[in-house]
Amino acid sequence: MFTSQTSSFQDSIDVEERDADFDNEEIMGYNQKAQQLNCYYSIYFYQSTRSEAADDKMARSHRRTESTTTEDDFSLSLVDTSLPPEAEPELRCYISRRLSKGALLGGMGNIATVELSVPEQAVGCYCCLLEQERSPGQAEGEGSGDYVVCFLGGSEKGLNLYPLEGEELELDKYVQGLQNSLSPELQNLETEIRPYLSRWYEESVMHIYRVVQLVQGNISYLLHAALSHAHVEVIGADERTKADVARFIKAASLQGLVQEDTTASLCKAISEDSHSDLVIDCSTAPPTLTNTVSNRFCDDWNQAFLNAAERCNPFLLRQILENFKLKAIQDMNNLKRFIGQAEMSHYALFRCCLFLQSCGTGDVLLQNARAEHSGLPEACSIIRVLEEFLSEQAQGTVH
Structure with missing residues (x-):
């Protein structure tokens, strides 16, 4: 009777058997591709061709959400892409359909599966409409236009595994970092915009993989620190590594899922005990961890993370991390x-x-x-x- 009230550990890490996880065929595909998983980006200049008065703006926005806008109402031109030449027009047609239905809202990306002329054929596609600031009284069809940014790689399920608090996507946050670099002239395309877009996969998806590769079999100590709200200090490392570890701890913690006053009480109690800080010294190879604390629950998850890292599959790693939190x-x-x-x-x-x-x-x-x-x-x-x-x-x- 007691055991029926708690799910088994094996059920919680068996991502193939869960409805929200990857199916077997998808996981097998990742195993075969290993590190050869391709990722792409595209950015388009979007401009409404309809002239309107400022006081009609709200009414038009309402009509647009009701899918009354047609393809004749806007132009969509390519700025830059890493897609093969035969695949880009297919993506542009897909985005045009989304825009004509009012399915892209400013600053809020959405994720779907698209079929393109790429080796993967079907890939996860993140699209976001980045609206540019306009002067007071300036209508949407006047002056500078907006931009549509697309990231493609992995699967729709995989990309959907990267939310932030309030259901904002991590990719939304990454795209917003491009906002100040965009201008009608795009003089910084090669120096700023293209390198930034090219790094989306490394910066937004690979950080959990890098942390597992960094600490290897010591991942249980990070998991325990995340669950117990312990502070983690990284020394002897570059800023990217420090940021990776901080993001891993945040993703593994129950922050936002337990009451705020409970979290505050725990953080206060733990901060008063400096001996509870987990220290990761990256000046040695492999890194040295001090003040390590774990338990049987966290230890049991070690191998699941290591197995996914061996597959070079960051999406599977993120799914395992979500399953870890769900079981906790x-x-x-x-x-x-x-x-x-x-x-x-x-x-x-x-x-x-x-x-x-x-x-x-x-x-x-x-x-x-x-x-x-x-x-x-x-x-x-x-x-x-x-x-x-x-x-x-x-x-x-x-x-």
Whole structure:
């Protein structure tokens, strides 16, 4: 009865069996391609050919969302692309259809699968309309136009694995970094714009892969630090590596998924203990990690990350990271339910002990529960009993 309430570890890491994950054929394709996975970009100049008064602007925007705009209402011209010559016109036709239906909103990218004359045939395509600032009273069809930026690579499912808080895509954030570099003259096309667009895959997708390659079998320490809100300091490394580790910790943490006051309490308590900081010294090869803490739950995920890294598949790595977080959330919700039941039942308290013993991440779960229930005396007393139980179990294991 108890085991039926928690999903097995194997189920949580078996990405092939989950509806939200990659299918077998897709994963096999990545295995065969390895590091030869291609990625592309395209940028287009978009300009409305309809002249309108400023006071009609809102009405037209409303009509456009209702798909009343036709292809005759705008022009779309290529600025730069890394696509093969035969594939670019196909992409432009696809974007034109999206624009004619009002399916591209300013600053908000969307992701779909497109079939192009590229080796992959079908690829994930991210498209975003970057609207340029206009002077007050200037209508959309007047003056400078806007830009449509497209990133292509991997799959639609893969690209959708990169959200930020508030469901904003990481690719949205990356595209916005291009905003100030765009101008009608595009004099900086070769010096700024093209290099920036060419780096989208390295900067927005590959960071988790680079971190796993950096720490190798020590990835469990980073996972534990992320779940327990511990500070991670990277020394002896360049800024890119530091940013990669920070983004990995943020992606692996439950930030935004637990109550803000709970997160604040945990961060405050941990910051007062400098010995809890995980330090990654990259001046040595391989890097040296100090103040390392892990648990059985995080250790069990090590091999899943290493296997995906061997496949050179950053999208699979991101899916595994999302599954890791999902399992941690499930365990946290189970513990909260058990604590509520244990206040009224000794049997429920016993089940709670069994759960903490089997889940492998009892230390982190109780740490979060203690912060979340700090104002509830009865729950706090239950948590103290559970902490004593885990401590006795740990001592028994040592002996």
